Amino acid sequence: MSAIHMPTELVSGVAEMDRQHDQLFNEIVQVKCALLEVEDDHEDGLALLSRFAEDLIAHFAWEEETARLQGVRFEEGHIKAHRQMTAFIRTKVAEVSRGDCNIPALMVFMERCFETHVVNMT
Ligand SMILES: [Fe+2]
Numbered sequence: 001m002s003a004i005h006m007p008t009e010l011v012s013g014v015a016e017m018d019r020q021h022d023q024l025f026n027e028i029v030q031v032k033c034a035l036l037e038v039e040d041d042h043e044d045g046l047a048l049l050s051r052f053a054e055d056l057i058a059h060f061a062w063e064e065e066t067a068r069l070q071g072v073r074f075e076e077g078h079i080k081a082h083r084q085m086t087a088f089i090r091t092k093v094a095e096v097s098r099g100d101c102n103i104p105a106l107m108v109f110m111e112r113c114f115e116t117h118v119v120n121m122t
Pocket residue numbers: 060063078082117121
């Protein structure tokens with residue numbers, strides 16, 4: 001079994017949800033390593049950040065569709081948070097690709113933002 005990357009207190013017990021969250025936490029760690037370790041060349045970090053952005057957006061779509069199929073209604077604030085994080089991560093991909101991004105601030109914000117998303121499940 002592969003290592004668990006997300007904090008154990010964030011495990012929901014819903015297997016597919018936990019698998020996706022854990023994968024996204026793992027991707028954040030990879031993005032962080034790639035962007036912070038190599039200061040002048042962000043090519044790998046950008047590729048990983050772009051992959052994270054795609055997977056994050058796919059995860060939000062999966063969550064919303066799964067909730068809809070199960071008749072669960074997310075609070076408006078949760079859907080809004082999905083939209084805000086989507087816009088945020090797209091902006092950051094664009095900034096990193098222009099070489100115009102505060103990388104440490106991005107990392108801290110990304111971690112907090114995603115953790116908040118996992119804590120506020122509904
Ligand atoms: Fe969510």
